[in-house]
């Protein structure tokens with residue numbers, strides 16, 4: 001370790017960097033260490049995706065029963081899906097906005113240590129993507145289980161077994177991708193806004 | 208003759224690590240202009256320990272933010288190592304914050320989810336050092352500030368004084384030319400504050416780093432090379448150590464803080 005401070009003669013201006021591997025591990029740490037807080041943020045995603053997956057499951061059951069859904073049922077299903085996506089978006093936007101805002105000081109600190117705006121956005125996008133995927137997975141399991149329980153109570157568990165699994169599988173993947181993308185999309189605006197603040201302003205904010 | 212004059216000139220330039228000219232920051236609030244900094248010209252020599260004193264609201268933090276490139280002045284210029292900060296783009300400014308300036312705050316500002324060693328190595332990540340280098344330097348720095356046995360503690364598991372030591376280690380991560388400290392002892396008890404100040408002074412003497420510290424702490428005056436008094440956004444007066452010692456009545460500075468050898 002060179003024990004002397006820089007002199008002017010060795011002074012030059014270069015570029016800072018943040019490797020993907022480090023960014024990934026920092027984002028993961030942010031979720032793991034604040035797991036309780038992260039789950040509260042993810043609650044909006046879980047709820048929305050649970051709703052979405054339960055709708056997909058019901059439709060898969062309907063399709064597995066042999067008789068094609070009536071146009072009436074089709075419209076109702078579409079409406080339910082649109083509704084659940086809306087619930088999802090609102091919940092996620094809200095949670096992500098809060099989780100960025102309560103970390104302004106941290107963002108200011110990172111910028112003092114040499115982070116450029118893009119690092120901050122990168123970290124928040126990675127974090128929200130991972131959180132979105134995790135939340136969606138939990139939500140999807142919950143949504144599927146709820147439908148199972150309902151059918152169990154109605155003593156129609158057989159219908160689950162005979163549902164259109166291919167359709168269900170596609171719906172599941174769709175739901176996970178939607179949950180992840182929604183939570184990333186909801187993070188972009190507040191993260192970019194926070195990253196653009198001069199460090200002094202970000203540090204001054206108390207939440 | 209000409210060459211020696213040129214050498215002289217460059218030596219003179221090299222002497223100042225920070226220079227400000229006509230530095231002004233105006234906040235507009237409710238239609239009224241507030242001159243938080245008003246035409247400040249300040250030259251700081253390499254290796255100096257400077258205290259910035261002044262009443263609350265006098266503009267100390269504003270000056271800190273301008274010198275550290277944390278905010279843009281309304282007008283005027285800050286030169287760091289003779290580089291005009293206003294000429295730099297965002298990435299270059301980030302580089303200066305990363306490599307040339309180390310920041311220490313009243314509220315410590317450690318990243319809460321990171322351990323002490325992770326906090327200290329973060330600036331080295333940005334600076335592009337290898338993981339081995341990061342770990343080795345991080346450990347050395349934490350040992351240097353007396354926290355060799357707290358590498359893997361999170362900020363919430365450390366006392367205020369310990370957190371500030373981690374922050375000091377972090378500020379030194381990339382061997383900066385300048386340490387900027389904004390009331391580093393304000394949240395610490397008297398004794399811990401004194402220890403922190405002594406640590407900063409020792410690092411200043413051993414490493415030749417320039418320390419610029421805004422403070423209310425009179426203890427800080429005793430060990431400063433110069434004290435800059437700020438009032439209403441202007442420099443009121445600048446005192447060097449001799450006159451400060453007489454004024455404050457501490458003639459025992461020599462015995463207390465000179466390294467004994």
Ligand SMILES: Nc1ncnc2c1ncn2[C@@H]1O[C@H](COP(=O)(O)OP(=O)(O)OP(=O)(O)O)[C@@H](O)[C@H]1O
Pocket residue numbers: 234235236241242243261262263264265266267268269270
């Ligand atoms: N973001 C801001 N918007 C408006 N006014 C501001 C802002 N930041 C600082 N000021 C004003 O600028 C002046 C100087 O503030 P500054 O924080 O630099 O004072 P200070 O000397 O650091 O005070 P203290 O010792 O209390 O920390 C104050 O009058 C303050 O109200």
Ligand SMILES: [Mg+2]
Pocket residue numbers: 267268269389
């Ligand atoms: Mg202040």
